Each structure stands twice: as structure tokens, then as C-alpha cells.
Amino acid sequence: MTKTKIDDVFNKLKSTGDKAFISYIMAGDGGLDQLKDQIRTLEASGVDIVELGIPFSDPVADGPVIQQAAIRALEQNISLQNILDELKNIKDEITVPIVLMTYINPILNIGYAEFAKDAAESGVSGIILPDVPFEEEEEIKVHLSAHDIALIRLVTLTSDENRIKALSEGAEGFLYAVTIKGTTGGRKTFGEDTYSHLEKIKSIAEVPVCAGFGVSNVEMAEQLGGYSDGVIVGSKIVQLLHEGEADKIKDLIPEKSTTVK
Amino acid sequence: MVMSYEFPDNKGKYGGFGGKYVPETLMGALNELEAEYNKAIQDEEFLKALDDYLTDYVGRTTPLYYAEHLTGHIGGAKIYLKREDLNHTGAHKINNTVGQGLLAKRMGKTKIIAETGAGQHGVATATICANLGLECIIFMGKEDVRRQELNVFRMELLGAEVVSVDAGRGTLKDAVNATLRHWVANVDDTHYILGSVLGPHPFPQIVRDFQSVIGSETREQIKEKENRLPDTVIACIGGGSNAMGMFYPFIEDTEVELIGVEASGKGLDTDEYAASISKGRIGVLHGAKMHLLQDDNGQIEEAYSVSAGLDYPGIGPEHSHLHESGRVNYVSRTDQDALDAFTLLSKKEGIIPALESAHAVAEAIEVAKGKSTDEIVVICLSGRGDKDVSEVKRLFRGEDND
Numbered sequence: 001m002t003k004t005k006i007d008d009v010f011n012k013l014k015s016t017g018d019k020a021f022i023s024y025i026m027a028g029d030g031g032l033d034q035l036k037d038q039i040r041t042l043e044a045s046g047v048d049i050v051e052l053g054i055p056f057s058d059p060v061a062d063g064p065v066i067q068q069a070a071i072r073a074l075e076q077n078i079s080l081q082n083i084l085d086e087l088k089n090i091k092d093e094i095t096v097p098i099v100l101m102t103y104i105n106p107i108l109n110i111g112y113a114e115f116a117k118d119a120a121e122s123g124v125s126g127i128i129l130p131d132v133p134f135e136e137e138e139e140i141k142v143h144l145s146a147h148d149i150a151l152i153r154l155v156t157l158t159s160d161e162n163r164i165k166a167l168s169e170g171a172e173g174f175l176y177a178v179t180i181k182g183t184t185g186g187r188k189t190f191g192e193d194t195y196s197h198l199e200k201i202k203s204i205a206e207v208p209v210c211a212g213f214g215v216s217n218v219e220m221a222e223q224l225g226g227y228s229d230g231v232i233v234g235s236k237i238v239q240l241l242h243e244g245e246a247d248k249i250k251d252l253i254p255e256k257s258t259t260v261k
Numbered sequence: 262m263v264m265s266y267e268f269p270d271n272k273g274k275y276g277g278f279g280g281k282y283v284p285e286t287l288m289g290a291l292n293e294l295e296a297e298y299n300k301a302i303q304d305e306e307f308l309k310a311l312d313d314y315l316t317d318y319v320g321r322t323t324p325l326y327y328a329e330h331l332t333g334h335i336g337g338a339k340i341y342l343k344r345e346d347l348n349h350t351g352a353h354k355i356n357n358t359v360g361q362g363l364l365a366k367r368m369g370k371t372k373i374i375a376e377t378g379a380g381q382h383g384v385a386t387a388t389i390c391a392n393l394g395l396e397c398i399i400f401m402g403k404e405d406v407r408r409q410e411l412n413v414f415r416m417e418l419l420g421a422e423v424v425s426v427d428a429g430r431g432t433l434k435d436a437v438n439a440t441l442r443h444w445v446a447n448v449d450d451t452h453y454i455l456g457s458v459l460g461p462h463p464f465p466q467i468v469r470d471f472q473s474v475i476g477s478e479t480r481e482q483i484k485e486k487e488n489r490l491p492d493t494v495i496a497c498i499g500g501g502s503n504a505m506g507m508f509y510p511f512i513e514d515t516e517v518e519l520i521g522v523e524a525s526g527k528g529l530d531t532d533e534y535a536a537s538i539s540k541g542r543i544g545v546l547h548g549a550k551m552h553l554l555q556d557d558n559g560q561i562e563e564a565y566s567v568s569a570g571l572d573y574p575g576i577g578p579e580h581s582h583l584h585e586s587g588r589v590n591y592v593s594r595t596d597q598d599a600l601d602a603f604t605l606l607s608k609k610e611g612i613i614p615a616l617e618s619a620h621a622v623a624e625a626i627e628v629a630k631g632k633s634t635d636e637i638v639v640i641c642l643s644g645r646g647d648k649d650v651s652e653v654k655r656l657f658r659g660e661d662n663d
Contacts, residue, residue: 057560058434058546060441061284067428079558104282105544109559131282131545135272158289158448167285181286182446 003150005097005125006173009048010208010229018256020174020230021221022210023237023249024051024101024184026069027086028078030241035083036090038241043096045250051128051232052087054080054102061103061130063185065235069242080106080115084122091123099126099152099173104140112143120147126173128152134167157181157197164204174208177201177228179215185235186216190223198227222254266512268579273462276585279578281461283441283548290448295463297368302470307367314359315474318392319349321356323475325482325639330609331626338492338632340625342612342642343479345503352615352644353475353503354385358454360471362389365452372396372451376440378405378433378499379569380412381644382456387421397421400439403431405569412648430563433573437547457500458577461548465505465577472506479639480510487637493518493628496641497620498591499535499571501580503643508589518590521580522624524566525593535564536593537576538584544575551578567596567656568616568649598623603646603653615644616653 013020023042027035039050055073059066080102087098100119107115107129119127127149132140134153141151150173155164158181168175179194180187201209211224212232221231233252240248268275273295281291301307315321324347328340345353358375365373373395377383383399390397399421406413406425413423429435437460444453458465458472476494483491494511496504498521511517526534534540537552544553546561554562554574564572583589594602599616602623607613614622618641625640632638646653 057429058438060438060547061445063442064428074560077558079560081558103545105546105553105555105561106559108544109542109555109557130284131548133281133283133285133288135288136280136282154285156284156286158286160289163288178286180446181448183442 002120002148003125003173006049006099006150009097010174013048016257019225019228019254020048020208020210021046021253022049022051022212022230022232023047024053024232024234025241026053026055026066026073026238027083028055028073028076029069029238031076032078032082032086035086036093039094039096041246042249043094046253046256047096048230049097049099051099051101051234052083054083054100054106056103056106059103061183063183063235065239066184069238080110084118087122087124097125098123099128100124101128101130103131104129107140112140116143116147116149120149124149126150126152128154128176130154152176154178155201157193161200164201168205168207171205171207174210174229175201175205176232177209177211178213179211179224180213182213184213187214190214190220195227198224202227218252218254221252225254268582269462269466275579275582278550278581279462279465280550281548282545282550283461284445286445287448287461291461291463293368298364298463298467301364301367307363310363311360314363315356319355319359320347321474322478323347325479325486327486328610331606332629334609335626335629337629337634338636338638339634340629341483341491341637341639343475343507343639345475345641345643346612346614346618346645350385350388351647352381352385353472353506354382354456355388356474356506357456357468357471357502358382358385358389361452361454361467362393362395365395365454366393368452370450370452372398372447373454374398374400374440374443374451375454375456376400376433376436377456378436378572379648380405380409380416381570381648383416383421383423384412384419386454387416387419390421391419398443399423400426400436400443402426402433402436405432405436408569432563434561434563441547457502458505458579459500459547459549459575465549465579468502469505469509469579472502473509475503475506475641476508476510479507483637483639490514490517491637491639492632493520493638495520495522495621495625495628495638497522497571497617497643498576498580499524499573499617500575501577503641505577505579507641512588519588520624520628521589521591522620523591523593524568524571524620525595526565526567528595529593533565535566535572537574538580538591539593543581546575549578551575551581552584567599568620570615570617571620592624594620594623600653600656602626612642613646613650614642615646616649618643
């Protein structure tokens with residue numbers, strides 16, 4: 001299992017004209033023994049890619065919901081290594097691509113080379129690093145590339161055209177377009193600049209563009225889908241899982257077409 | 262012997278340390294800050310304005326005081342104190358906030374945010390914002406808000422809004438997280454006045470440069486008084502801004518021994534300390550790669566020291582580099598060492614030092630003891646101890662720390 005698993009998802013969706021639905025969950029929130037069931041629930045709900053959050057003590061890119069989920073996971077002493085080990089156990093029973101979203105320090109603590117090898121053996125297809133911009137990625141990217149793991153870059157409302165071009169060039173998996181200036185967590189609406197910015201990114205990007213941060217209902221997901229190749233929902237799903245309402249996750253996912261275009 | 266020292270490099274690195282480990286949203290602002298800063302420090306008008314503020318508002322030049330009575334009591338090297346405690350607001354912090362305040366104004370930013378632990382940097386930031394007419398929000402952990410009630414009131418009196426941060430354990434590290442999150446959401450019109458030689462590039466450089474007035478003055482003053490450079494220069498280190506400002510102008514003078522003093526709290530053999538170099542490992546937090554207190558899984562640990570200004574789990578990336586290169590010798594002193602030095606300096610010289618600075622005094626006493634009377638030790642007395650008096654009173658009475 002490698003980064004081609006992500007490409008396969010987008011190629012398949014392209015053939016039907018559908019958009020990807022990517023769900024973030026916090027690994028270990030509710031107990032690491034729940035991870036397999038959580039991922040399988042997401043698969044059954046229609047999720048195309050699972051973004052697995054790694055709990056960190058100082059999550060500067062995250063809003064209150066994900067901060068709390070990280071605290072719950074850390075209270076159970078769950079570590080990046082535990083999560084990789086559990087993924088190794090369950091990888092044959094899940095089919096969606098797994099992308100890890102983690103701050104850099106837990107990886108640095110394991111060591112880049114060892115982590116990359118371990119992540120590949122655990123079936124991880126990609127990594128998102130919210131505190132590692134383009135300028136700092138090289139030190140880890142060489143190790144991820146050696147194991148065919150995609151380093152998924154973030155592009156934001158403050159990335160100007162030159163930066164979008166630079167981020168797009170050599171991008172792997174998909175570009176993660178952050179739709180707001182701020183941390184993760186539900187918003188009621190997006191500003192006009194969000195849509196025009198997505199259009200600009202789409203016009204430049206050579207890989208699929210997925211939009212995330214702040215998406216809290218199916219209407220918003222549909223709207224963003226009109227400007228991107230997929231939508232990422234995090235805090236809302238973390239909250240539903242925590243409150244035992246996993247059955248409502250499917251209501252967040254825009255319906256897919258049944259006919260091949 | 263002269264060596265050439267040119268850090269940071271063009272990527273904001275100090276050897277293997279530093280960098281810009283921040284969310285993409287902030288990269289534009291950091292690049293803008295770097296460009297504007299580089300222009301400002303070439304601009305005569307900006308430098309003149311800064312100099313005027315430092316002279317007439319902050320009260321510089323601060324004295325380099327020969328501590329004759331302490332020297333006599335110890336019976337070793339001559340001890341000098343660089344009196345940063347005599348600055349407006351009582352510590353070195355204002356050297357940086359004045360500089361960054363003027364820089365923010367130059368960049369057209371109308372809002373200022375800052376983190377604070379004990380409140381010293383928060384007060385220094387609120388002070389310059391009041392003076393320059395900038396809106397000011399200070400983020401402070403809820404534990405610190407409780408412990409430093411008077412500084413909260415001081416900041417509010419100066420017109421700042423103080424936001425109590427509930428996340429995490431409610432201390433300095435959580436306040437930095439909250440400030441970074443606020444900056445991500447308000448980056449267009451807001452400048453973050455970071456208070457130490459920490460965070461993403463260019464902050465460690467900007468703060469060092471604005472603080473290096475300490476070392477530059479000291480260098481001139483000691484040459485005037487003693488006609489030579491000191492043998493040893495000693496400063497305390499939390500994030501490390503007073504130390505970096507003191508050391509930087511001496512870095513190429515390899516004959517001058519530089520000693521950075523971390524807080525070892527209740528002792529390095531306990532689990533309550535703030536000594537990132539002695540007890541930490543290399544990691545990334547708040548935008549920089551540096552020595553960091555962390556657990557086996559790479560989760561950041563809380564730091565502890567009797568002095569609130571030293572309890573940060575990391576250390577400025579340039580200090581990490583200077584440790585690795587061996588140019589600066591990093592040691593640590595306990596709460597008790599600092600309290601003893603606090604009392605001794607008060608009694609011998611009539612100068613009550615900040616508990617932070619008392620760590621440097623404690624180390625200097627030991628260093629001076631081992632030297633001859635014609636040798637010279639300079640201590641950076643980074644702040645005054647008025648803020649610590651009630652805490653020390655509680656400790657002497659054997660009451661609980663909290």
C-alpha cells in the first residue's frame with residue numbers, strides 16, 4: 001500500500017464526476033481498540049480517504065474540538081508508535097487509503113527514516129504536516145519518498161500565486177486547500193474569497209485539490225465540491241464520534257452519482 | 262583570536278536549529294516581516310527613532326555597576342552588574358518591545374498580540390502599545406493569570422486586553438499556542454511581538470538584535486572602566502533573550518567565557534526543572550527546532566522553576582547552536598541557589614534582583630570564588646525583583662508555592 005492508493009481514489013472519482021470525501025478522526029480518541037471499527041464505519045458511510053490525526057500536546061493549527069480530542073487520546077497515553085502498531089494489525093481489514101496528519105515533533109522523536117519505514121509497513125499512503133511548510137519539508141521528504149509515501153502539502157488563503165505554483169509543482173497525493181484563515185473547527189459560511197481562491201488554486205494545480213477547515217454540514221461540503229476535487233471534514237466528525245453519533249456521519253457526505261460520465 | 266560568526270543563515274537556521282516550522286498561513290507574514298526588518302535596520306530614520314526611544318523612554322544607557330561589596334564578600338574576581346533592572350518597566354524585555362512596536366507601526370499593522378508567562382513581557386508590550394497607540398491583546402495562561410494578578414491589572418491599566426488561556430495546563434507554552442492561533446486567524450492587520458529569542462525565523466534574530474544593545478553597551482563600558490574585556494559573562498536563560506542580547510556582541514571575542522544559566526528548579530534529579538539543554542532533546546515547538554523538554558513519545562513537557570520567567574520547555578535555537586558549537590557553556594542553578602543569591606545581593610548591594618536574574622548571580626558567585634582578584638566577571642542583571650517579593654516572602658515562611 002503506497003501513495004498510488006490515493007491516486008486511484010481520485011482517478012475512479014474522476015470517471016464518475018464525483019468529489020472525494022475525506023474524513024479526519026483523532027486516533028485514540030475513544031480508545032485505540034476502537035480504531036478499526038471507526039475506520040470501517042467511515043468506509044461504510046461513504047468516506048473515500050481517512051485522515052488520521054496523531055494526538056500532540058501543542059496542536060497550534062487546531063481549534064477547540066480537535067484540541068480536546070487530542071487531550072482525551074493523550075490521557076490514555078497513546079503515542080504515534082502505538083498508532084502505527086495498531087495500523088499494522090488492522091491494515092488488511094480496511095480498504096480506504098490512510099493519511100496521517102501529525103505535527104512534526106512526534107515523528108522527529110522516532111526519527112524520520114525509522115518512521116517512514118514503519119509507516120509504510122503500517123499501510124500509510126500519505127502524511128500531512130501542519131507545522132512543516134514547503135521551506136522545511138526536504139529533511140523528511142527524502143525519507144517518505146524512499147517508502148513511496150505522499151507528503152501532502154497545504155495551501156492557504158495567504159499563499160500568493162507564486163507560492164501556489166511552487167506548492168503545486170511536485171505535489172503528491174492532493175493539495176490540501178485550507179478554506180479559512182484560522183484553526184480547524186466548524187464555521188457557518190465561507191467568504192467569497194474562499195471560492196475565488198479555490199478557483200485560482202484549481203487553475204494552477206497539477207494534482208487534485210481538496211478543501212478543508214471549517215466544513216460542518218453537507219451543504220457546505222457540496223458548495224466546496226463545486227470548486228474542488230474533494231472536501232475534508234474534521235471537527236464535526238470528531239464530535240459525532242465522541243458523542244456516539246457515528247450514524248450521522250453519512251448525512252455529511254454529498255451523494256455520489258451512479259452513472260459514469 | 263577572532264572567529265567569524267554569521268548566523269542565522271539565509272534559511273533562518275543556526276546550524277541545525279531554528280527554521281520556520283509554522284502553518285502555511287503564517288509564511289507570508291513571516292516573509293514580509295523578514296523583508297521589512299531587513300529594510301528597517303538599514304534605514305537611518307528608523308534607527309534614530311529606536312535610539313531616541315531607548316534613550317528617552319526606556320532610560321538607556323543602563324549602568325555597568327561594580328558590585329564592590331559583593332566582590333569583597335566573595336573574595337574572588339571583580340563582579341560587575343549590567344543594570345537592565347533600571348530600564349522602564351523593570352527589565353530587559355522593553356528593549357525588544359520598543360523595537361518591534363516601531364517595526365509594527367512601520368509595517369502598517371494596527372494590532373499587536375503577545376504571549377506572556379509571569380507578565381513581564383506582557384507589561385512591556387502593553388506599555389509600548391499604549392505609547393504608540395496600537396491595539397494590544399495579551400495571551401496569558403489561566404494559572405499565570407491567577408498567580409500574577411497584579412501584572413494582569415497593570416496590563417489592563419495600560420489599555421491592553423488580557424485573554425486568559427484555559428487550554429492545556431494554562432501556562433506560558435499554552436499562551437504561545439493561543440497567540441499563534443490568533444495570529445493565524447488575524448494575520449493581515451496584526452503583528453505578533455514575540456518576547457524571547459524563540460519561535461520561527463526571523464523572530465529569534467529580531468529579538469536578539471534588539472536585545473544586543475545590552476552586550477554592546479557592556480562591551481564599551483567595561484573597556485572604559487577596566488581597559489579590557491571581561492573574563493566571564495554570565496546570564497540566565499529561559500527562552501534566552503537577555504542572554505542572547507548580552508552574549509552576541511562578545512561571540513567573536515573567544516577569550517571571553519560565556520555562561521548561560523538555566524533553571525534546574527527543584528533539582529535535575531527530580532522531575533521539576535526548566536533546564537532544556539541539560540534535560541531536553543532536540544525537537545520542534547512554536548516554529549523552531551531547538552532543545553526541548555519532552556517525554557518518550559515526543560509530547561512536550563511542562564517546565565518548572567520558582568521564577569516564572571524561566572519556565573519554558575525550550576530554549577532559543579541560537580542557544581542550541583551555541584551549545585553544540587561549544588562557544589557558550591550552559592549550566593543550571595536550582596530554586597534554592599537563586600533564592601540564596603536573591604537574598605545575598607539584596608543585603609550586600611541594596612539591589613533586589615528578579616528571581617530569573619538571581620540564577621545568574623548564583624552562578625557568578627561560584628565562578629568568582631574560583632578566580633583571582635584581578636579577573637572580571639559580568640552578570641546580566643536582567644530585571645528587578647519587586648515583582649517577586651511577595652512570592653519570596655511566602656517561600657521564606659514555608660507556605661505553599663501556590
